[in-house]
Amino acid sequence: xxxxxxxxxxxxxxxxxxxxxxxxxxxxxxxxxxxxxxxxxxxxxxxxxxxxxxxxxxxxxxxxxxxxxxxxxxxxxxxxxxxxxxxxxxxxxxxxxxxxxxxxxxxxxxxxxxxxxxxxxxxxxxxxxxxxxxxxxxxxxxxxxxxxxxxxxxxxxxxxxxxxxxxxxxxxxxxxxxxxxxxxxxxxxxxxxxxxxxxxxxxxxxxxxxxxxxxxxxxxxxxxxxxxxxxxxxxxxxxxxxxxxxxxxxxxxxxxxxxxxxxxxxxxxxxxxxxxxxxxxxxxxxxxx
Amino acid sequence: xxxxxxxxxxxxxxxxxxxxxxxxxxxxxxxxxxxxxxxxxxxxxxxxxxxxxxxxxxxxxxxxxxxxxxxxxxxxxxxxxxxxxxxxxxxxxxxxxxxxxxxxxxxxxxxxxxxxxxxxxxxxxxxxxxxxxxxxxxxxxxxxxxxxxxxxxxxxxxxxxxxxxxxxxxxxxxxxxxxxxxxxxxxxxxxxxxxxxxxxxxxxxxxxxxxxxxxxxxxxxxxxxxxxxxxxxxxxxxxxxxxxxxxxxxxxxxx
Amino acid sequence: xxxxxxxxxxxxxxxxxxxxxxxxxxxxxxxxxxxxxxxxxxxxxxxxxxxxxxxxxxxxxxxxxxxxxxxxxxxxxxxxxxxxxxxxxxxxxxxxxxxxxxxxxxxxxxxxxxxxxxxxxxxxxxxxxxxxxxxxxxxxxxxxxxxxxxxxxxxxxxxxxxxxxxxxxxxxxxxxxxxxxxxxxxxxxxxxxxxxxxxxxxxxxxxxxxxxxxxxxxxxxxxxxxxxxxxxxxxxxxxxxxxxxxxxxxxxxxxxxxxxxxxxxxxxxxxxxxxxxxxxxxxxxxxxxxxxxxxxxxxxxxxxxxxxxxxxxxxxxxxxxxxxxxxx
Numbered sequence: 001x002x003x004x005x006x007x008x009x010x011x012x013x014x015x016x017x018x019x020x021x022x023x024x025x026x027x028x029x030x031x032x033x034x035x036x037x038x039x040x041x042x043x044x045x046x047x048x049x050x051x052x053x054x055x056x057x058x059x060x061x062x063x064x065x066x067x068x069x070x071x072x073x074x075x076x077x078x079x080x081x082x083x084x085x086x087x088x089x090x091x092x093x094x095x096x097x098x099x100x101x102x103x104x105x106x107x108x109x110x111x112x113x114x115x116x117x118x119x120x121x122x123x124x125x126x127x128x129x130x131x132x133x134x135x136x137x138x139x140x141x142x143x144x145x146x147x148x149x150x151x152x153x154x155x156x157x158x159x160x161x162x163x164x165x166x167x168x169x170x171x172x173x174x175x176x177x178x179x180x181x182x183x184x185x186x187x188x189x190x191x192x193x194x195x196x197x198x199x200x201x202x203x204x205x206x207x208x209x210x211x212x213x214x215x216x217x218x219x220x221x222x223x224x225x226x227x228x229x230x231x232x233x234x235x236x237x238x239x240x241x242x243x244x245x246x247x248x249x250x251x252x253x254x255x256x257x258x259x260x261x262x263x264x265x266x267x268x269x270x271x272x273x274x275x276x277x278x279x280x281x282x283x284x285x286x287x288x289x
Numbered sequence: 290x291x292x293x294x295x296x297x298x299x300x301x302x303x304x305x306x307x308x309x310x311x312x313x314x315x316x317x318x319x320x321x322x323x324x325x326x327x328x329x330x331x332x333x334x335x336x337x338x339x340x341x342x343x344x345x346x347x348x349x350x351x352x353x354x355x356x357x358x359x360x361x362x363x364x365x366x367x368x369x370x371x372x373x374x375x376x377x378x379x380x381x382x383x384x385x386x387x388x389x390x391x392x393x394x395x396x397x398x399x400x401x402x403x404x405x406x407x408x409x410x411x412x413x414x415x416x417x418x419x420x421x422x423x424x425x426x427x428x429x430x431x432x433x434x435x436x437x438x439x440x441x442x443x444x445x446x447x448x449x450x451x452x453x454x455x456x457x458x459x460x461x462x463x464x465x466x467x468x469x470x471x472x473x474x475x476x477x478x479x480x481x482x483x484x485x486x487x488x489x490x491x492x493x494x495x496x497x498x499x500x501x502x503x504x505x506x507x508x509x510x511x512x513x514x515x516x517x518x519x520x521x522x523x524x525x526x527x528x529x530x531x532x533x534x535x536x537x538x539x540x541x542x543x544x
Numbered sequence: 545x546x547x548x549x550x551x552x553x554x555x556x557x558x559x560x561x562x563x564x565x566x567x568x569x570x571x572x573x574x575x576x577x578x579x580x581x582x583x584x585x586x587x588x589x590x591x592x593x594x595x596x597x598x599x600x601x602x603x604x605x606x607x608x609x610x611x612x613x614x615x616x617x618x619x620x621x622x623x624x625x626x627x628x629x630x631x632x633x634x635x636x637x638x639x640x641x642x643x644x645x646x647x648x649x650x651x652x653x654x655x656x657x658x659x660x661x662x663x664x665x666x667x668x669x670x671x672x673x674x675x676x677x678x679x680x681x682x683x684x685x686x687x688x689x690x691x692x693x694x695x696x697x698x699x700x701x702x703x704x705x706x707x708x709x710x711x712x713x714x715x716x717x718x719x720x721x722x723x724x725x726x727x728x729x730x731x732x733x734x735x736x737x738x739x740x741x742x743x744x745x746x747x748x749x750x751x752x753x754x755x756x757x758x759x760x761x762x763x764x765x766x767x768x769x770x771x772x773x774x775x776x777x778x779x780x781x782x783x784x785x786x787x788x789x790x791x792x793x794x795x796x797x798x799x800x801x802x803x804x805x806x807x808x809x810x811x812x813x814x815x816x817x818x819x820x821x822x823x824x825x826x827x828x829x830x831x832x833x834x835x836x837x838x839x840x841x842x843x844x845x846x847x848x849x850x851x852x853x854x855x856x857x858x859x860x861x862x863x864x865x866x867x868x869x870x871x872x
Contacts, residue, residue, distance in 0.1 A: 039782075088834045093596075094789040095833045101782065102826035102833075109822035222778055226661070229654045259669055266662045273654050274647050339737065365739035377737075379730040390727045393720065394739035410719070457739050 004135035009251045015141045017247025018148030019206055023220055024227045024239040025155055026198035032171040032234035033191040036086060036096055040104035042221030044074050044196045048203025049212035050111045053120040063125045063208075070204045071197045077107075078196025079189045086192070108217060120212040140209050147205045151198065152240065158194075159236075167191055171234065230269065292317040292461055292492050293338070298347035300333055300516075307333040309516035311347070315461065315494055320487050322507030322524070323496045326537055330516035331496045332374065335463050339371045340364040351461065366394060370459030374466045376446035378438045384449055385434040388421045391456035421456075428452045428482060444475030448482065455486070462486065464495045468502050480506055504528060512536065558703060562696040571695040573812060575767065577804045578702035582709050582760040583780075584787030584800025586753035589713065591788065592796050593728045593746045595645075596653045600784035602660030603633040603754040605776035607761025609673055612682050612771055622685040626762040633758025634751045641750050645743060660781050667773040678772035685766045698767055705763055706801075709756050713797055716752070725749060783807070790832060792839020802840045806832075 027041045048070045055066035085099050126139045158164045169177040170187045178184050203212070210216075223246070231242030246265065253261030293315035300308045308330045315321050323331050336342045338349060340361035349357045356364055379387045425431045428448055433441065438449060447467060454462055467483065468476045476499070483506055487493055497503045503510065503524070510527040512520040514536040520527055527533055557564075562571055583600050590597045607629035614620040614628055644655035668676040685692040685701065692698055716722050724745050727735040736742050765771050790806050791799030810828060814821040836842060 085830055085834070092793070092837065094785055094793065095837055097782070098786050098789055098833050099830050101786070102829040104826075105822045105829075106826035109819070109826075113819055113823075218779070222661075225657065225778075229658065262665045263662060263669060266658055266665060269658045270655060273651055273658070274643065341733075360741075361733075361736040362739050362741045365737055371737060377731060377734045379727060379734065381730055382726075390723050391738045393724055393727065393735075453734070453738065457737075 005255065007132060007135045008137065009255055011137050011141055011145070013247040013251035014244075015144050015148075015209075015247075016250055017244040018145050018152070019202060020220075020223060020227055020246060021240050021243035022148050022151045022202040022205070023199055024224045024231075024243050025152065025236055026195040026202070027224050028228055028231075028234060028236050028239040029155075029167070029198075030191055030195040031228065032236070033167050034082075034086075034188050037093075037100070038192075038195065039097055039100035039221070040081065040107060041100075041195070041199050041224065042217035042219070043104035043107040044078065044199035044217075045203040045206075045220055046212065046214070046217030047077075047107050047111045048074050048200030049207040049216065050115050050120060050203075051200070052204040052207050053122055053212055054115060056122045057120075063122075067201055067204045070200045074200025075193040075197030079193040081196070082189055082192035087188075104217065108214070112214060117214055119214075120207070122207055124208050126208075144205060144209050148202070151201060151205075155198070163187075163190065226265070226269070230272065290317045291315070292352060293494075294348075294350040295338075296348045296350070298334070298337060298349065299345050300330075300337055300342055301345055306516045308337060308344075311513075311516065311518060313511060313518065315492060316509075317492055318487070318490065319508040320483070320493045320495060320506055322503040322510040323494055323513065324498075324500075324503055324510060324527070324533075325513035325519075328515075329513040329536075331513055332465060333516070334513070335371060335465055335494075335496065338364075338463060339369060365457045365459075368458065368460040369463065370454035370457045370461070371463040372447070372450040372454045372465055372467060374469065376443075376450040378446060378449055378453065380437075380439040382438055383435050384430055384438055384441070385421060385425065387438050387449060388424055388452050388456050389417065391453040392417045392420060394457055424452050424455055427485065428455075429478065444471045444478075447471065448475075448479065451479075451482065451486075455491075459491060461492045461494070464493060466496055466498065468497055468499050476502065500528075562699050568695040571699045573808055575695070575698055575702045577801070577808045578706045579760050579764055580783070580787055580804035580808065581706055581801040582756050583784040584791070584804055585709060585713060585797060586757045587784045588788045588793075588796040588800055589725075589749045589753040590746075591729075591793065592717075592725045593749050594732065595649055595746060595750065596785070597656045597750070597753070598653060598778070598781045598785075599656030599660035600757055601776040601778065601780035602656075602663035603637060603757040604761045604764070604780070605660075605663050605667060605773070606633045606636050607758025608765040608771055608776075609667060609679075609761075610758070611762030612679055612765045613673075615683055615766070616679070616681075622683075622766065623687060626685075626759060629762035630755040630758040633761065634755040637751050637754035638747070641754075642747055645746055645750065657778070657781075660776070660778065664773050664776050667776070673773075674771065676773060678770060680770040682765050682769040682771065684769065685763075692766070702763060702767075705759060709759075710797055710801075712752075717796060721745070721748070790829075790840060792841040795839065795841045798841055799839055806840060 023041070023045055027038060030036055030038050030041070051070050051073065052063075052066040055061050055069055056063060061069075081100075081103055085103060086096060088099075090096070124140055126143045128139045129136045130139060130142070159168065166177070166182045166187055167190070169180065169182055170184055170191075174184055177187075203216075206216075227242045227246055228239055230245065231238030231240070249265045249268075250261055253264055257264060291314050293313075295311055295313040298308055298311040298313075299306065311330075311334065323334070325331055333342065337344050340356075340359055340363065343358050347357070348355060351364075351367060351369060354367065356367060356369075359367075379390060382390065422431065422434075425434055428451065430445065430448060430452060433445065438446065441449065447470070451462075451464065451467060454464075464483070468479050471479060480502060483493060483495065495503065495506065507524055510520075510522065510524050511518055512527060512530070512533045514532075519532045519536060520530045522530070561574065565571065583604060586600055586603070587597055610632040611622075611625040611629035614625040615622060620628070640659055641652065641656070644652045647655075667673045673679075690697075692701060717725070724735065724740045727738065727740055728742050728745055732742050784800075787800045787803035787807060789803065791801065791803030793799065795802070811821060811825055814824055817824060832840070838845075
């Protein structure tokens with residue numbers, strides 16, 4: 001494999017991994033703290049992308065405004081979802097799955113109703129290429145990597161703040177956390193807001209590169225599930241590590257086995273699951289009944 | 290005759306020996322009391338015998354057959370039953386259904402018969418229903434048979450737990466703290482039931498903290514500490530045994 | 545006995561339906577309900593053992609493709625291919641899920657998910673299976689010289705298959721096997737203590753559930769006459785869970801049927817609202833899940849007027865005696 005191809009594959013891998021990492025982190029956060037599989041997570045990503053399109057191309061506001069607006073709006077939507085829907089479904093695991101799936105349907109169709117089914121793009125924020133020793137890398141992809149890394153690092157530092165620590169406490173043991181004076185209800189709201197906000201921002205970040213499509217939410221959700229299975233359900237470092245692995249396998253795997261890279265990835269999963277049931281870094285999360 | 294032989298039984302958790310080179314015999318027809326301070330390894334011992342834990346070393350021989358390392362359902366089939374400290378029950382079911390389902394092992398007929406609900410299968414079911422009622426009568430639970438198991442007062446839940454163990458037709462019954470958490474009336478009831486069970490020919494090993502109960506019902510007592518046997522003998526001997534007293538009192542002084 | 549009369553009446557209606565409702569589209573809807581019911585029941589039988597399968601779509605696919613390939617490439621007669629489809633699914637389940645089960649319920653959840661992905665990917669990538677563009681021109685089922693052409697004929701075939709499924713599950717649930725499953729579902733460790741070989745019983749439930757998923761797959765393939773791998777998606781597996789949930793998780797037979805009916809008919813009823821349909825449908829689903837957590841079939845229990853019908857519901861739950869007392 002030539003150096004040029006290697007470099008490009010690497011950049012692709014990191015770009016993919018970055019995106020997956022941000023979305024998977026948000027999903028894992030909600031999963032770890034609230035013990036909930038938010039099946040609408042992908043839809044927040046998708047709506048975030050479409051919303052960015054609306055802000056940039058319809059309202060003609062700068063990209064940075066779009067990112068902030070998407071974070072806030074998706075975050076609020078997530079909190080709304082928690083407060084008015086999820087809160088009533090602690091009845092059972094499947095109930096909460098269906099409720100979030102239904103929410104996803106509502107979100108996705110709302111986006112389609114407002115903005116139509118066609119793929120949407122925005123005028124690129126950064127243009128051009130950079131020539132690294134003979135290989136051409138696009139600034140867009142690098143910018144994408146930069147943004148996703150920024151988000152991940154931001155999230156990491158947030159986890160060190162008081163709020164972040166409270167979230168981790170609740171994730172660890174809700175009852176004890178409450179005994180320590182942590183208001184779990186409030187934490188749930190915030191976690192959901194943060195998780196969904198992140199998903200939305202990820203959509204905002206991806207739209208310059210890949211555009212906004214209707215199935216993007218479902219597709220990335222399916223990916224995220226695989227990622228958290230690999231990395232360990234409820235483990236953030238696990239999710240990030242797994243995202244990186246998946247990115248690498250997708251990118252390099254494509255070079256070697258073409259379309260079979262999916263099967264390759266999935267095939268590796270089974271022995272992994274049997275040997276390390278908690279995923280790479282996670283503790284097995286008990287499925288509530 | 291020796292019903293259960295345990296030789297060199299060992300189980301470690303991390304570096305800690307929960308059961309350490311234990312040698313123990315249980316004789317047919319007796320009530321063997323097992324005592325020891327918390328953490329002495331009594332429940333671990335039960336878990337090893339009933340198959341929930343695999344021993345790291347040692348052998349367990351029941352009725353002449355080596356049952357070391359067998360799975361719990363295989364051990365239940367061979368005639369060892371067990372009740373739990375925290376009454377483990379089928380919580381969504383009634384008292385009757387609990388024991389009825391517990392009679393799983395009692396079916397002789399084939400799968401096809403079961404499947405087609407033939408007259409033979411129905412006959413079996415009826416027989417088991419009768420057996421269930423029998424056990425409930427003996428255990429004093431008959432008036433409660435349509436109550437939900439989860440709604441029973443604690444004492445009755447434990448009695449139900451023992452009934453479940455009896456449904457496997459055991460020749461050896463392991464009772465883990467049957468009287469703990471019961472008020473004196475319930476405890477008396479349980480003691481009465483235990484002697485009844487022994488009278489039916491079932492051998493019992495009873496773990497208990499309540500000294501009076503253990504002294505009263507046991508034919509023999511074995512004391513454990515730190516996973517090892519520290520004393521063995523008749524109840525009055527044990528109550529005067531220095532090592533036993535030290536084990537119990539010593540633990541308190543560790544404060 | 546009012547129960548038996550109602551059941552007989554219901555059965556009669558189902559059998560006579562194509563003559564009452566002379567509309568091919570509605571018959572198609574019924575066929576869909578029948579198929580999805582079978583998938584849902586497969587999920588339920590595993591759920592009874594407290595196993596969550598995210599792989600129903602995969603086993604559905606195995607059946608569909610097995611049957612198709614046998615009929616198209618090897619000239620195997622339909623009814624034989626149908627059985628082979630079931631057996632193929634059951635075998636795949638046996639081979640892959642026996643290992644998953646040994647590892648534990650959580651692994652079972654994850655592995656069923658992964659397996660169903662793998663199956664879809666393999667079917668899409670490997671040309672022998674038709675690749676992503678799929679297989680079309682699948683021959684219609686034939687029994688002797690009779691060819692299933694009309695929606696009505698398919699209706700009766702689907703009804704027959706579902707009935708067979710229901711009958712077999714019902715017989716299983718009220719037998720000793722079913723009681724063992726109930727015990728396992730309530731407390732696997734206690735069940736083990738009572739002498740139940742939990743692993744074997746769970747494996748049996750899994751294999752049986754996947755067998756019928758395979759049968760359903762065969763029907764699907766020869767009904768649609770076109771097969772594309774993307775049908776057998778993760779979403780499809782999740783929907784199998786949802787059929788059971790909407791109907792009521794504790795109703796292991798009637799639940800998935802009721803749930804499938806709701807999830808097929810509701811969107812149809814909402815057609816007039818066209819573009820708002822997914823939104824309203826989503827809202828309705830949320831309402832059902834929040835206000836009827838025990839499912840549609842729990843409605844009789846909430847309204848004493850309809851208490852009598854609850855007896856039927858209980859019978860269909862396929863639970864052992866003292867049914868009335870069984871609450872989840």
